[in-house]
Amino acid sequence: MPPARSTAQRSKSAVPTPAWSAETELVGLTLELQPLQPSTLYPQYTIGLHAWFLDQVRQLDPTLSAHLHDGQSEKPFTISALSGVEIAPGGVPKVKPEQTYTWTITALSKSVVEWLTTWLQNPPREIDLRGAPLQINNWGLKNPAPIHPPTTYEQLIDVPVPDTPQIALSFLSPTSFRRRKNHFPLPVPSNLFHSYLRRWNDFSGIKYDQDDFLDWVEDSVVILRHHVRSVKTVAGKRGSVTGFTGAIELGLIKEALQDSEYVQLFMALGRLAPYCGTGHKTTFGLGQTRLEWSNVPEEPSQPTLQDLLAERIADLTEYFKSQRKRTSGDRAFNIAETWATILARRELGESLQDIAEDLEMRYETVKTYVKLARKALEDERNL
Numbered sequence: 001m002p003p004a005r006s007t008a009q010r011s012k013s014a015v016p017t018p019a020w021s022a023e024t025e026l027v028g029l030t031l032e033l034q035p036l037q038p039s040t041l042y043p044q045y046t047i048g049l050h051a052w053f054l055d056q057v058r059q060l061d062p063t064l065s066a067h068l069h070d071g072q073s074e075k076p077f078t079i080s081a082l083s084g085v086e087i088a089p090g091g092v093p094k095v096k097p098e099q100t101y102t103w104t105i106t107a108l109s110k111s112v113v114e115w116l117t118t119w120l121q122n123p124p125r126e127i128d129l130r131g132a133p134l135q136i137n138n139w140g141l142k143n144p145a146p147i148h149p150p151t152t153y154e155q156l157i158d159v160p161v162p163d164t165p166q167i168a169l170s171f172l173s174p175t176s177f178r179r180r181k182n183h184f185p186l187p188v189p190s191n192l193f194h195s196y197l198r199r200w201n202d203f204s205g206i207k208y209d210q211d212d213f214l215d216w217v218e219d220s221v222v223i224l225r226h227h228v229r230s231v232k233t234v235a236g237k238r239g240s241v242t243g244f245t246g247a248i249e250l251g252l253i254k255e256a257l258q259d260s261e262y263v264q265l266f267m268a269l270g271r272l273a274p275y276c277g278t279g280h281k282t283t284f285g286l287g288q289t290r291l292e293w294s295n296v297p298e299e300p301s302q303p304t305l306q307d308l309l310a311e312r313i314a315d316l317t318e319y320f321k322s323q324r325k326r327t328s329g330d331r332a333f334n335i336a337e338t339w340a341t342i343l344a345r346r347e348l349g350e351s352l353q354d355i356a357e358d359l360e361m362r363y364e365t366v367k368t369y370v371k372l373a374r375k376a377l378e379d380e381r382n383l
Contacts, residue, residue: 020150024113026275028106028148032138039132041093043306046285047358048129074202076109078277081285091305106275109203153204157268166251167270170294174233174243175279175287183242189221196269199276220256224249232310235281239337240310247293316340343373
């Protein structure tokens, strides 16, 4: 993993003691950040936030950091993008020192909660997001009504079930699922609860049969109302994602109420959603979820740089994949997506060194890939 873009400065000011018990398994912190200078953010800046967080973990617990980075199971944390970022003319994301921005980290396992407890004894004062220094003014411990209060999985499932079980979910950032190696940008109940149950079974210690529960979801859960729109964005280290934002309200058919255990799990997974997020790439800001109904975010008046980059990566990926002798299989797609990501980011003026660090690749490899990608495009134009 490349050196994280973090500062060695630690907080000398008093940080409130975390108000959670040793049994806590889930919690979220919403940090308040203030830029130290006017700055422009690069379109995939959530990669920098992701790397900064993992480096903070590494400094205190290298074993946990390696598990969070390389583990093949579900990731026991999520991060959001920065909220309130202004989109300047040309679609460029900018931050200003006279404003504060929020950034949310959630922990889904006791090991990550324990790390947070230790980390908050001497937390950093700043985040350096590739030349955009952000001062941490608040670690999210003073809010009297936090969005992600400390809790346990047992507490989530022990809440009494209302007479009319219903769940309203809002998707604040682009949300998508993987289905047959493609993006599936719709909040279908079976996909939603598959996403939540995977995390539940991995971290709660209270396991349920996945196939049986999802069959019950298919037969029992109905969509009462929805208001969603599709969006294409960049997320993670490679490629683009087609997702959705908006809200959905779910209920149960009358016959479903006879299975009290699954009704209870249905409600518990709804309460889990704000902590674990929805769908994939939740450790890069996608799938941020709230347990409430909220209006669909308004479309920006102009395409953002993230929008333009996502579209360019998607177009280039399809082109490079079509040029390969074997277009099926993961390898062909992965190579096409990597070439597309590198070339599209280079076209926006990013340095090869920065791209290499984000993708965790050798500089020489990235340099070779961008040459191959450009040559492939030139060959097409010369036909």
